[in-house]
Structures are given as C-alpha cells and as structure tokens.
Amino acid sequence: MNFFNFANIRRGKDSSDRVGQFMLVSYIILFLLFLVLPLGALISKSLENKDGDFIGLANYNLYLQEPALFQSLYNSLFVAISSTIIVVVLAFLFSYALTRTCMPFKGFFKLIALIPLLSPSILAAIALVYWFGNQGVLKEMLLGKSIYGPIGIIMASVYWTFPHALIILTTSLSLSDSRLYEAAEVLKTSKLRAFFTITIPGARYGIISTAFVIFTQVFTDFGVPKVIGGNYNVLATDIYKEVVGMQNFQMGAVISMVLLVPAMIAFFIDRYSRKKQISLLTSRSVVFKPKKHFKVDMIMLAFCSLLALIIILMIGMAQYGAIVKFWPYNLNFTLKNYNFEVAGLGWDSFYNSVRLAFYTAIFGTIIIFVGSYLIEKLRINDGMRNLVQFFALMPMAVPGLVLGLAYIFFFNAKDNPLNFIYATMIILVVNTIVHFYTVSHLTAVTALKQMDKEFESVSLSLKIPIYKMFWRVTLPVCLPPIFDISIYLFVNAMTTVSGVIFLYSYDTTLASVSAIHLDEQGEVAKAAAMAMLIVYVSVAVRLTHTIITKKVLRKTQAWRYNIIDTKLD
Amino acid sequence: MTESSDDSYLKVKNLSKSFGSFEAIKNISINIKEGEFVCFLGPSGCGKTTLLRCIAGLEIQSAGLVFQKNKDISNLPPSNRDFGIVFQSYALFPNLSVFSNIAYGLINNKWKREDIKKRVGELLSLVNLTEHSSKYPSQLSGGEQQRVALARALATSPGLLLLDEPLSALDAKVRVFLRKQIRDLQRKLGVTTIMVTHDQEEAQTMADRIFVMKDGEIIQSGTPNEIYTKANSPFIASFIGSMNFIPAVVSNSDKVQCNNVELSCNTVNFKQNDSVQIAIRPEDIQIKKENPDDNILPATIKEIEFLGSFQRVYFESKNLTGDLIMVDIPSSNARKTKLNINQEIDLYFSKEDVRVYPV
Ligand SMILES: Nc1ncnc2c1ncn2[C@@H]1O[C@H](COP(=O)(O)OP(=O)(O)OP(=O)(O)O)[C@@H](O)[C@H]1O
Ligand SMILES: [Mg+2]
Helix, strand or coil, X not given: CCCCCCCCCCCCCCHHHHHHHHHHHHHHHHHHHHHHHHHHHHHHHHCECCCCCECCCHHHHHHHCCHHHHHHHHHHHHHHHHHHHHHHHHHHHHHHHHHHCCCCCHHHHHHHHCHHHHCCHXXXXXXXXXXXXXXXXXXXHHCCCCCCCHHHHHHHHHHHHHHHHHHHHHHHHHCCEHHHHHHHHHCCCCHHHHHHHHHHHHCHHHHHHHHHHHHHHHHHCCHHHHHXXXXXXXXXXXXXXXXXXXXXXXXXHHHHHHHHHHHHHHHHHHHHHHHHHHHHCCCCCCECCCCCCHHHHHHHHHHHHHHHHHHHHHHHHHHHHHHEEECCCXXXXXXXXXXXXXXXXXXXXXXXXXXXXXXXXXXHHHHHHHHHHHHHHCCCCHHHHHHHHHHHHHHHHCCHHHHHHHHHHHHCCCCCHHHHHCXXXXXXXXXXXXXXXXXXXXXXXXXXXXXXXXXXXXHHHCCCCHHHHHHHHHHHHCHHHHHHHHHHXXXXXXXXXXXXXXXXXXXXXCHHHHHHHHHHCCCHHHHHHHHHHHHHHHHHHHHHHHHHHHXXXXXXXXXXXXXXXXXXX | CCCCCCCEEEEEEEEEEEECCEEEXXXXXXXXXXXXXXXXXCCCCCCHHHHHHHHXXXXXCCEEEEEECCEECCCCCHHHCCCEEECCCCCCCCCCCHHHHHHHHHHHCCCCHHHHHHHHXXXXXXXXXXXXXXXXXXXXXXXXXXXXXXHHHHCCCCCEEEEECCCCCCCHHHHXXXXXXXXXXXXXXXXXXXEEECCHHXXXXXXXXXXXXXXXXXXXXXXXXXXXXXXXXXXXXXHCCCCEEEEEEEEECCEEEEXXXXXXXXXXXXXXXXXXXXXXXXXXXXXXCCCCCCEEEEEEEEEEEEECXXXXXXXXXXXXXXXXXXXXXXXXHHHHHCCCCCCEEEEEECHHHCEEEEC
C-alpha cells in the first residue's frame, strides 16, 4: 500500500480540502487510540511477566505445557466447526427455499428466522436449560447426555448464528443468472444435476464466506459457553477465568492471541471470497425467478416450518420461564422475576444498556458514515485514506473479548492520560462502536458507491464546499442505509456480551452481562427475564424503524416515489 | 513551442499527468481564444477526460501550467477556478427538484431569493424546461436531464464551460437536436467552451477548432475543415470520415506505382522509391470522367450498401491487392446509372484528392 504519495506539484488547498484533511488525521488518531494501541498493549502484555518485565515467548511456552488450557483450544475448534457445518446446511436449505422455490409464506418465514438477532446469544442457552436442563421438559430426549457441555453450546450457537448465515446466503443465492438455468433446461439437464452444477458452484463463495463468519462467531463467543458450557472449557471462558478469576492478565493475553489468530485467518478468507462473489454477476445477467414445483415447494415448506417452530419454541420458552413462579414446581404466572432488586441488581443495568445502545447508535452512525464518506469520496491524500480504510476493516477480525481485554490493558494503565474514561459509559460506547465498526462501514460504503462519483466535482465547480453538499445531498439520499446502520448498532449494543464483559463497572452494569451473572447465581428465571427485556427493546426499536421507514422516509425521499415537489426552494 | 499570443483565454503549457508509471497526458500545450468552442477528439482512453479534469483542477497534473485570462491557475483547487462542468452522467442531485438543482450554485453566492428565482427562470427558458421546474431528475428524459445539467453549470455565469461527452448517453435523434442547441446557446452566451468527445461527427458539426488526441498527445489541431481535408496522418484521416488506403511506391516526381497501375498525385515530401500509402476519400471518387487528367482505375462492383442520401459501393480492382475500395455515390446518380454486382466500371479521381502518407 502506498501511504504517502507526493506529487511534484503543490496544490493550493480550499476549505473542503482542509476540512477533509483535518478529519482524516482525526480518524487516524482515533483508530490509533482506540484500536491499534490497545491491541499493541495486549500483545506486549502477553510478552511480560507479572512484574511487567519483558520475557519473550515464555508465557506462550507455559501455555503449550498446560494440557487443560490446550484442551480448551481443541474444544473451541470442535464446537465452532460442528456448529458451522450444521448452520451452513440448515441456512443454505432455508435460503434456497426463500430464493429459489415458490414456497408460500416466505415473508413470515423470513421474519421468524431473524428473531434470534434480537436477543443476546445467552437467551438461547437459557431456553435450552428450560427445555433440556436438569429439570427440563425434554431432558429424556438427550438419552442421558447432559445439555451442559458441547451439546448445549452447539445447539445454542446454531440458534443464534442462524440468521447471520441466512442473510449472507440469501444474498448470494439471489445473485444468480436465470439464463444459466434456461441453458441447462434447453440441454435437457435434470433438476438435480442443475442443482449440483449451477446452484452450488454459484453459491460457492457465499457458502465459504458464511462458513468463516459463523466459525468466527462461535469460536469467539463467550456468553453461550459461559451459561451452558458446564465443565466444558473453551478459549473464551478460559480468558475470562484467567482474567476475572485468577487475575492472571498475562495468560489472559496469551489466550487472547490464540483466539485472535484463527479469527484473523477466517477474516481474510472471508474478504477474499466476498470479492470473488461480486464479480460473478455481470450487468447482463437476468435475475432468477423461481417456478412452481409442488413437491419441492411442499418439502421446503415442511422444513422451514420445522425450523420456524424451533425458533418460536426457543424464544417462547425463555419468555415462559421468565413469567412462571417457580419452574417446574409452580407454573402460575408472575412478574416477580422482573424485580431484580432482590438479586441486588435493580433495573439500572437495563437502563444502562438502553443508554449504551442509544449513544452507540447515534455517535457510531455519525462517525462511521462520515468516515466512510471521507474514504469513498475525497480525492486528496490517497495514503491517509487507504490507512483509514484498513483500520475500518480491522475490527471485524478482532473478537469482542480480545478487544475488551486490550482496552483494559491500555486504558487502565496509570500513566495513560485517557485513563479517566476507564470504568465509565464512555469506554463502553467507544468499545461497542469499534467492535461493530466494520459491518456498518461496509454498508455505508456500498450506499456511497451507488451515488454518482461526480457529485463532489460538480459542487467544487459551483464553489459549494463539500461539507455543504454532504449535508444537502449525500445525507438525505443515504438516509435509508443510515437508519439501517443505526438499528444494527443499537440492537448489537443491547445484546453484546463479549465486548463489554471486562469493561463495565459498578455504575455501568449492563443487561446482557447481568443476565449472565443472574444465571451464575442460579437465578435462571431472572436471567431469562433480563434477556427478554433486551428482546422487548430490540423489537420495539425494529418496529419504530419500520414505521419511520414507511412514514418519515416517504417525505424526505419523495424523489424516490416520483412525487412532484411543488414548493420551490 | 511558440509563445502564446496574449489574447488567448486559456493556455495550457507542457502539461503532463501520470497515474503511477502510466503517462495519461504527455507534455500537452494548447491555446484557446475567448468565446471559442473547441473539441478534444480521440479514441477511448487517449486521455481526453484526464486533460479536461486537469484544466478544471479536479485532477492534479504531474507537471505543467494552466493559465486562464493570463492568470496562473495551475495550483488552485477547483473551487477557486472559474468554470462550469457537465459530466457524461450529468450527476444531477436526485433528491433536489430541477429548480433546486439549477439554483444549487447560486445559493452559496449569497444571492437574494428573488434574484435566484429570476436567474433560474432565465436559465430554464434558455434550455426550454420552464414547465419541468418542479420535477425530480428521475422524472425527466435523458435529453431533459442533460439540459438541466447544462443550465446548472451555466447558472453562475462561468467564464469557461467544460463538457465531458455530454451527449454520449443519448440516442441518435436527441443527440443531433442537442448538438445544435448547445452550439446556439454557446454562441449566444459567448462562453469559452471545451467539449470532450470521441464522436468525430459531433466534433465536426460543433467545434470552431478540434484538437485530435492519441495516446496522451495532441497530434493535430485545426478547424473541422482543415482536419478533414488536411489530415496530417493516416490515423486522423481514417478516424475522421472514411478513407481508402492503397499501398504504393513513388516512381517519379508526382507519380506513384500501385502494383501495375500508375497514379498521379502530389509527392513533394517524398523521394523516388519511397514506400508510401495513398489515401482517397470515398466521396472523391467518381464513376464518370470529369477532368481530362483524372486518374483512372478499372474495377468491379462487389457490394452495394444503401445509406439513404448516398450509396456506398465496394469495388475490387484487379490491379490492386488489399481492401475493397469504397466509393460514395449520391443516390440520385446511382439510380440513373443502374449499378449491378460484378459490373465492370472505371473509377476516376483527381490528383488533388489523393493524399500521400509514409507507411
Ligand atoms: N485514476 C486513474 N488511475 C489510473 N489510470 C487512470 C486514471 N484515470 C484515467 N486513467 C487512465 O488514463 C488513460 C486516459 O484516461 P481518460 O479517462 O482521460 O480517457 P478518455 O480519453 O477520456 O477515454 P474515454 O473516451 O473512454 O472516456 C486511460 O488509459 C485510463 O485507464
Ligand atoms: Mg472520458
């Protein structure tokens, strides 16, 4: 990458250039402070002893000689790979049904399939405890095996990662050229052969991409193994134990590095395959329109109904558990589980979560959208723009737990002038924005790429500073994706566990973290209630979003709907 | 390089632009007079857009200077230069009405509301869009969008108008109509205009002066007529209009030998036995003798294309190898003469219409 590019002509700067340059420098500094330097602190911590002296790779050596810790790596890989295989198969069939068949009720199924996005991952674990736990309704179905362990982790992981896989695969399957199928039909190719020679290869990159995304999510997830893992240790729970339980920060840092490396590799393979995917469809392709096929449609209907039923049963059980008096002995309804006072917690953690989600959504959306605009539309400082682009993609490769730990090492250091943000709401907001930066950034970039690349040139020729044009044209035109980004950030801030588990303080406890602690204390019903509170808010926000999109956007986006603007500017 | 006269409005001196190691513009110098309409004409990728963007300041040149009204603007950012620009894609703001699009540049210049209304009204009638003022760009046809973009660029009365393939996204009929409209508008306002195009017909019909570009260099400049009749290279001769090329060898002063026919033409710049190619435009070849000293070439009709007002007839000559010879015959003549495939006919062309280029 060419970071510094000097032209031998020195160009005078106008106000747009100066503002742009100032902003780019600010972004670089922010990324250094809140991403690069903390990760540096994490790496250097893994190379130190308890007194802070440099000891090279000694900690890593220690790690390799500890069979219990090594076992966790194996366990992590096992549950991650198993979950990935199951999710990819289920999500592929589901998205195939949605995109390639004439199955009825597609809208309904799509809606149900996205439900897991609205809850923290631990909700699935809690629901499984109710279904299959020691006092579970369906305990016998496990044939004497315990749900606390790999079975539970895999089942819960499949549940909460399913919609993520579905989104990628649906996109990938809908990008297909119907001409290929017509050609196959003309050549008298059987449906099955067409499936294996056209559909699967066409979706290949989508499948690869999905596999790596899901692998990383399960591999680095903390909530689920914490709640339902029992004695089955994985890397994420090991880090937590080393850091919170034994105060062994050095070993926590080492395990974080072990967690980071596969996540990074998965990230790069995913990026690579996504690039390939885009080039598959040309502008001459004809979008595929499925044809009716009674048998296939009905088989798919049965399959999707089964998955939808499971999803409803999971979230339904969590809700049921939250409102019965004393599972399984007294099944009368009550709201007492929503009184967290008795557990010494109160509703504060819930309010904190809502605050965190609001701040993250508002500041995150602004920062991310402006950042992607600088990268995408400025014509100056190629080097700095490339650097910011690189930083913007980095967070995707960094697991939340690792980022959280890195923040402790960096911001808790006594001599760090930013030490004051430690244990405040600020650090939670910053961490959450950084943690979810990449996906939002890519959404913004996609939206900006669709805008005419000459808008900025036109503005300059008309002597309008670029920031005015940004305000008057770019922002209004990009309002729908901007809303999408803010919703994404809001819901993720409500549900995240791994990013913030190390960073909350007595004053800034969060709902998702409290649910874990309630579960730890045996208050499963209250944990379920707390997790459900998160679901309520997420649903409410989603609904509001839909209404806003329908009503408010109709006004500002009149040009999209061909309504003639009668008032002159 | 000759020193430019001071009446030139825009002067480009030794301008170069590289993208990495690729040189898109190589040491270009041009002068444009006030009120002139010039075209940059050349095949795709020859650097026309890049040159235009360097003049606008949207692209930073690697070397060279740009003067506007004798003021060095080489290092000024685009917002400090005086120009209006229309892009191939028009780049109309989709969320603003036609009125607001045109008023866009006025608002920043602290114009009064009333004045803006009046000015936009003027521009709308100038481009015949008065009744579309409250529509959004997506509700307009391509040609209408194009005119909105033009009005927007002209709103602030810039001294220089830059047009990057403004008509290439339109269908043929609209294109011909807008050619004239843009040209008339430009004359009326007297604004110095540079248009980029790869359509030679467009350049021929619109420009006062054409700069023909190839591989980042200007290889010829002149009025449309000069370029057409005195093309200084076979490349231009074939790029602008159609041209027959015939390989030949200089046999004598003012004589060349093509296989076994001898043709007379002007060979001032060549020595005996030089290998050359001679070029004749299809419309310069006749099927009737008009002048006693015309060259004569016996040939056979191989193909006839009806192109409306004239017919293009392809001939094969026993005496020549290579491509068929194209001859344009006005349809009225052709009807009278009754041409048939495989008919043998003598072709005539005058010495003056034969151009000679080195191989
Ligand atoms: N930003 C850039 N980076 C690298 N190369 C570029 C860039 N812009 C243009 N070029 C190259 O410079 C050359 C000239 O480009 P330019 O856009 O000026 O061509 P053009 O004459 O306008 O062609 P067309 O008629 O196709 O628009 C091309 O070979 C192009 O690939
Ligand atoms: Mg161009």
